[in-house]
Amino acid sequence: MKKLITALVVIAVLVVVFLLLGPFYILPEGEQAVVTRFGKIVDVQTSAGLKFKMPVVDNVVKYSSKLLSWDGDAQRIPTNENQFIWVDATARWYISDPALFYETVGSIESGLGRLNDIIDSTIRTVISENDLNEAVRSTNRINQINVVEGFQDVDSEEDAETLKNLTSTVTSQQTIETGREGLSNMILADASRYTDTYGIALEDVIIRQIRYSDDLTQSVYERMIKERNQIAETYRSYGRGQLAEWQGQTEKDRDTILSQAEAQAARIRGEADAQAAGIYAESYGSDPEFFEFYTTLESYRQTVPAMTKVLSTEGEYFGYL
Numbered sequence: 001m002k003k004l005i006t007a008l009v010v011i012a013v014l015v016v017v018f019l020l021l022g023p024f025y026i027l028p029e030g031e032q033a034v035v036t037r038f039g040k041i042v043d044v045q046t047s048a049g050l051k052f053k054m055p056v057v058d059n060v061v062k063y064s065s066k067l068l069s070w071d072g073d074a075q076r077i078p079t080n081e082n083q084f085i086w087v088d089a090t091a092r093w094y095i096s097d098p099a100l101f102y103e104t105v106g107s108i109e110s111g112l113g114r115l116n117d118i119i120d121s122t123i124r125t126v127i128s129e130n131d132l133n134e135a136v137r138s139t140n141r142i143n144q145i146n147v148v149e150g151f152q153d154v155d156s157e158e159d160a161e162t163l164k165n166l167t168s169t170v171t172s173q174q175t176i177e178t179g180r181e182g183l184s185n186m187i188l189a190d191a192s193r194y195t196d197t198y199g200i201a202l203e204d205v206i207i208r209q210i211r212y213s214d215d216l217t218q219s220v221y222e223r224m225i226k227e228r229n230q231i232a233e234t235y236r237s238y239g240r241g242q243l244a245e246w247q248g249q250t251e252k253d254r255d256t257i258l259s260q261a262e263a264q265a266a267r268i269r270g271e272a273d274a275q276a277a278g279i280y281a282e283s284y285g286s287d288p289e290f291f292e293f294y295t296t297l298e299s300y301r302q303t304v305p306a307m308t309k310v311l312s313t314e315g316e317y318f319g320y321l
Contacts, residue, residue, distance in 0.1 A: 023052055023053060023054065023055045024050055024051065024052055024053070025050075025051050025053060025060050026049075026050055026051070027045055027047070027048050027049060027050075027051050027062070028048055029048045030048075030064060030065055030066045031048070031062050031063065031064055031065055032044070032045060032046045032062070032063055032064075032065045032095065032098045033045045033051070033060050033061065033062045033063070033098070034060075034061045034063070034098045034099055034102045035053050035058050035059070035060055035061075036058070036059045036061065036102075037054065037057050037058050037059075038057065041099050041102065041103070042058065044098050044099050046065065046098070061102060063095050063098055063101065063102075063108065064094075064095070064108070065094065065095065066094065067092050067093070067094050067203055068092070068093055068094060068108075069090065069091070069092055070090065070091040070092070070093055070112065070115050070116075070119065071090050072088070072089050072090070072091075072116060072119060072120055072123075073088075073120075074086045074087065074088040074209075074211070075087050075088075075120060075123065075124060076213060077123070077124050077127045077128060078128055079127060079128065079130065079131055079132045079135060080128065080129060080130055080131045080132075081131060081132060083132045084213040084215065085127075085132065085135065085136075085210055085211065085212055085213060086209075086210070086211040086212075086213060087123055087127055087135070087207060087209075087210060088207075088208045088209040088210075088211070089119065089123055089184075089187070089205060089206060089207050089208055090205075090206050090208050091115070091119055091202060091203075091204065091205040091206070092202070092203040092204055093115065093195070093200055093201065093202050093203060094200075094201055094203065095111075095199055095200060095201075096196075096199055096200065096201035097199035098199065099199070100197075100198065100199030101198060101199030101200065102199075103199075104197065104198045104199065105198050105199070105200075111198065111200060114195075114198055114200070115195070115200070118191050118194045118195055119187070119191050119205060122187050122190045122191040122194075123187055123205075123207075125190070126183055126186050126187050126190065127183070130178065130183060131174070133174045133176050134176050134177070134178050134179060134180070134182075134183060135180060135183060135207070135210055136180065136210050137176050137179055137180065138176075138179040138180045138181050139176075139179065140175055140176060180207050180210070183207065184204070184205055184206055184207050187205045187207075188202055188204060188205040191205060
């Protein structure tokens with residue numbers, strides 16, 4: 001009986017020691033674990049729960065089983081036409097094979113480093129093999145848009161049509177075959193061939209932003225300015241034509257008004273002269289002697305003050321003096 005109690009005590013002590021050494025570990029939801037023994041993988045756990053390991057000799061390395069994000073730095077990349085653009089991309093990934101990931105990468109930080117090399121290189125390769133339009137556009141809907149510029153303060157529909165023809169610019173957009181979404185899928189497919197060897201699976205790769213480089217932006221601005229200046233000069237030319245037309249019409253109206261006014265003034269003067277002649281004739285007929293006296297005095301008023309000679313009053317002209 002004493003030996004049995006001793007054996008039970010020894011067993012209990014061993015069990016306590018075994019438990020104190022930590023033979024169990026908890027694997028939470030959203031994590032997976034690789035169990036190694038002396039550097040060799042002996043077990044892989046992907047489901048949550050209470051797990052067993054050999055104490056002291058086994059080491060548990062836990063990794064996230066959730067979708068993880070990758071955010072790369074923007075790269076300045078030349079397109080197929082040698083137009084430089086800044087490409088900013090992001091990706092989602094997860095550890096598909098914990099054992100392979102442990103053997104080839106080791107840690108999440110190292111995995112992100114491998115993703116930086118693979119995705120950045122793939123993005124540079126895909127972008128440089130395609131045209132600029134393929135990177136900045138996803139559809140061909142822009143080719144179906146017909147922009148009609150409206151005109152205000154135009155005298156007639158004919159003038160509006162003339163301005164429309166003069167200012168119209170024909171912009172032919174290149175038809176895209178792949179587009180930005182297609183390029184993202186190409187990057188995903190190319191990069192996945194490399195990430196699979198590290199136990200990493202890419203969920204998607206998304207081109208988050210395309211930004212023109214400074215030199216390309218400047219050339220775009222210069223082209224836009226040139227187009228706007230051409231349209232502005234067309235408006236100025238149309239305005240100068242309208243000004244000349246209005247000035248010509250104003251001169252014509254002025255000449256017409258002056259001609260009508262002069263004709264009316266001549267008619268009034270003729271009527272007045274006729275009326276004055278009638279009055280003079282009537283006055284002369286009523287009292288010819290008085291009429292002659294009055295007209296002679298009026299003549300004296302105009303001629304005598306201007307005389308610089310001494311004349312005799314015996315002449316007929318000075319008879320009334």
